[in-house]
Amino acid sequence: MYEKFLTNLISNLKYTHNIKVFLFKIYLILDIRLNSEFEVILKKVEEKITILFYNTISLRVQSLLEHIGSSILYLSSKKNQLRAYVEKHKIAEKLEDALNSCLDKLPEEPFSFLAAKLLELAPPPVVDHLHGRQILDSRGNPTVEVDVYCKINGEVKLMARSSAPSGASTGSSEALELRDKDEKTYLGKGVLKACKNVDEKISPVLEGKELKSLVLLDEIMCKTDGTELKTKLGGNSITACSFALATAGAKLLDQPLFMYLAENFYGKENMPSKFTLPxxxxxxxxxxxxxxxxxxxxxxxxxxxxxxxxxxxxxxxxxxxxxxxxxxxxxxxxxxxxxxxxxxxxxxxxxxxxxxxxxxxxxxxxxxxxxxxxxxxxxxxxxxxxxxxxxxxxxxxxxxxxxxxxxxxxxxxxxxxxxxxxxxxxxxxxxxxxxxxxxxxxxxxxxxxxxxxxxxxxxxxxxxxxxxxxxxxxxxxxxxxxxxxxxxxxxxxxxxxxGNVIVSHRSGETTNSVIADLAVGVGAGYIKTGATARGERTCKYNRLLQIEEYLKSKEML
Ligand SMILES: C=C(OP(=O)(O)O)C(=O)O
Incomplete structure (x- = not known):
């Protein structure tokens, strides 16, 4: 019962970010319903919050929740004051309704203090570092994979991972696919130099940056390279970084990737209320x-x-x-x-x-x-x-x-x-x-x-x-x-x-499905991503099935 109630509270917080409501509700659970076992329950709540975080909530919220234990303790010191308030308003029975109706009258202390304290303790997550790795694509050729690590509340966590595809019938004005050209390994197709560029040249310029704006991060990479066709850092390293940063940004903001991309494409204020599938x-x-x-x-x-x-x-x-x-x-x-x-x-x-x-x-x-x-x-x-x-x-x-x-x-x-x-x-x-x-x-x-x-x-x-x-x-x-x-x-x-835009894969692919989200995010009429067979192709179609289900459930299709 409490688990369900807590889950509701947490998802409520996710949308409202109303710490005042959240803490007060927690206080009510602890103090009104379970007053006699306060210490035991406090521990339990902390445990549940941690577990629930890993399953259900965003990291930004986590950073607040990581301090919730001490906040509850602070609240508990004010519990007599609060209990009097609650009793006066007779809200013990119908917790939800009563809470809503009396919130406006709630004394500001200690909540405003706590809210400010929690926010201050929860700085926005930022990029800590990126790491490039050589993996294989669907043709068995090396390609670049990038891990994005973020710093959240002082702790460094692996946030997302993505990779670059590779073409065979390439146009002559394509961004440079940086290959090692060492005939002894992978017939000259190794990408270790490109991976090194991720670690040594791209990662340092992105360190400490927030992930809200993919456009800003991409801009930083373009400026660092300084060439139209990415001949200094390699188009393969930059694409893998761009895909991985987008994936990390969406995860941090607890958004589906297509939504994160749409927000970056249209701007928050111009977001469409409905989406279409390509x-x-x-x-x-x-x-x-x-x-x-x-x-x-x-x-x-x-x-x-x-x-x-x-x-x-x-x-x-x-x-x-x-x-x-x-x-x-x-x-x-x-x-x-x-x-x-x-x-x-x-x-x-x-x-x-x-x-x-x-x-x-x-x-x-x-x-x-x-x-x-x-x-x-x-x-x-x-x-x-x-x-x-x-x-x-x-x-x-x-x-x-x-x-x-x-x-x-x-x-x-x-x-x-x-x-x-x-x-x-x-x-x-x-x-x-x-x-x-x-x-x-x-x-x-x-x-x-x-x-x-x-x-x-x-x-x-x-x-x-x-x-x-x-x-x-x-x-x-x-x-x-x-x-x-x-x-x-x-x-x-x-x-x-x-005209029409067709978002496309490459003939050499990996199993990331960023282009499926991209097609929906920018409202492309079409997607071209190979046959409806082979894992590196079907993962994109399967992702679109997931997005379709999501959009339907939110009545956004
Ligand atoms: C997807 C294509 O192939 P490649 O990736 O080899 O350019 C294409 O030519 O449109």
């Missing part, structure tokens, strides 16, 4: 650099209707994924269900039409309508099949086409497969004339998505908007470095282009 663009069939066959186009994706709840979107695309697996095995043999880097199937197909037809058939055999229930999307990663010398594209093995021919090829492909709703990186990253021509021909029909051409870099995005390269943006935080810079990219696309 439509997943689900990788289902792989080609290009992520698979290794003749198929030039890197990713074929399916896109469920946005008019159904997220959990149903996920169920529908996963059903199609399994149907496609069966169909490919039947048609091409068991090796056709081998998986590419992002979890999509990697059958040895030759052309985009072959891939699209197989997917369309799988959608139908799963009982859905192509184009209404499920649409199609592609990431061409065209820079990977472009020859800079001849300025031609090898869209089908052995067949080279010019920019104009490729744009016409795309237009014809969309005509043959009207369920296509999005094409990413349809042209090489500097073939700006090609981009503009494709936007003119297809921009009012489908999403044309800038990835390698803009590399999530606000400067390039501004140029892309001005020159009308395309109508949508792929956002990969590690292309630019920090979440703060990602916020700027989203603002540009939403406010100046009225």
């Amino acid at each position: 439509v997943p663009m689900v990788n289902i069939l792989n080609g290009g650099k992520h698979a290794g066959g003749k198929l030039k186009i890197q990713e074929f994706m399916i896109v469920p209707s946005k008019d159904i709840p997220f959990s149903q979107r996920l169920k529908n695309v996963t059903t199609v994924y399994h149907h496609l697996g069966k169909l490919l095995v039947k048609r091409y043999g068991v090796s056709a269900k081998n998986l590419g880097d992002e979890g999509g199937f990697a059958p040895l197909l030759d052309t985009a039409d072959e891939a699209l037809e197989a997917i369309e058939e799988a959608i139908k055999s799963a009982g859905f309508t192509v184009g209404t229930d499920i649409r199609l999307a592609m990431d061409a990663a065209a820079s990977e099949f472009y020859d800079e010398k001849t300025q031609k594209y090898e869209i089908v093995e052995g067949e080279w086409v010019t920019t104009e021919e490729l744009v016409d090829w795309w237009v014809a492909l969309v005509e043959r497969h009207p369920a296509i709703c999005s094409i990413e990186d349809g042209l090489h990253e500097t073939d700006y004339k090609g981009w503009i021509s494709m936007q003119e021909k297809l921009g009012d029909k489908i999403m044309l998505v800038m990835d390698d051409v803009t590399t999530s870099n606000p400067r390039l995005i501004k140029q892309g908007i001005e020159e009308k390269w395309a109508n949508s943006l792929l956002l990969k935080i590690n292309q630019i470095g920090t979440i703060m810079e990602g916020f700027e990219a989203v603002r540009l696309i939403h406010n100046e282009l009225q």
Whole structure:
């Protein structure tokens, strides 16, 4: 009974931060109900508070609670005064109601003194230090993981941990992925230098900083590096820090991560009362650099209707994924269900039409309508099949086409497969004339998505908007470095282009799910995070299921 009451009190405090109410309620429990066993109960309460903290409450509140024992003792010295008050007002029976009605009349002493004392004893938690560690990503390559330690009430605690992803088909203007280049370890791909930068260069400049504003922390890291592409400290170290700091900030403020990111994105006063969940663009069939066959186009994706709840979107695309697996095995043999880097199937197909037809058939055999229930999307990663010398594209093995021919090829492909709703990186990253021509021909029909051409870099995005390269943006935080810079990219696309943002994973991933929270936090229309298979991909989808449930329970969807 007391446990339940205490839990209520503590969660009450969490929202109201009304120490006066809280302490007075505790006093009432101790003094009115359990007067005879005061000392025993006092101990019990202290114990319970400690246990409850570890299960239910935020650290900021903890720092207050850690002093509650001595506060109760102080209160106990005033108990006669309080008891007289309570008796006078006859509040022993209906504790809750009576308390509310008499609080205003309560003498200020000793509560205001205690409140001030407790707050003074509870300085805001700050960053103590960061530690970088070399771990493995989903391709078995080293990447940077960062631990954030905070100082709370004088004690140093591990608060959060996160890591950087890594791309394979990278744009040439991406933030530097700092690798050791020592061929003897991990074939030169080690990231020990980047980890050292976290410990020795980033950690000292963040020490003592509060975690309320991620933007400020990211800004400090950007300034410390001082280069656009993070060539001094490494984009991989900075991204891992930015992800870990956001995770730590959310934990300290006892907020879901998406909410913490939203507060940093919109500002506390402009927070939306409702959130939306992104439509997943689900990788289902792989080609290009992520698979290794003749198929030039890197990713074929399916896109469920946005008019159904997220959990149903996920169920529908996963059903199609399994149907496609069966169909490919039947048609091409068991090796056709081998998986590419992002979890999509990697059958040895030759052309985009072959891939699209197989997917369309799988959608139908799963009982859905192509184009209404499920649409199609592609990431061409065209820079990977472009020859800079001849300025031609090898869209089908052995067949080279010019920019104009490729744009016409795309237009014809969309005509043959009207369920296509999005094409990413349809042209090489500097073939700006090609981009503009494709936007003119297809921009009012489908999403044309800038990835390698803009590399999530606000400067390039501004140029892309001005020159009308395309109508949508792929956002990969590690292309630019920090979440703060990602916020700027989203603002540009939403406010100046009225376009769509697709928050994206990388082909080399870890099992952190920060991008799922990011997509919800900034109100991105879409998320691209691979197949609905393999742990490093499904952890993002699973996180979105958790967020959906949370938002529903709070009526914020
Ligand atoms: C996710 C992608 O792959 P990578 O991470 O290899 O760039 C992509 O090209 O959109």
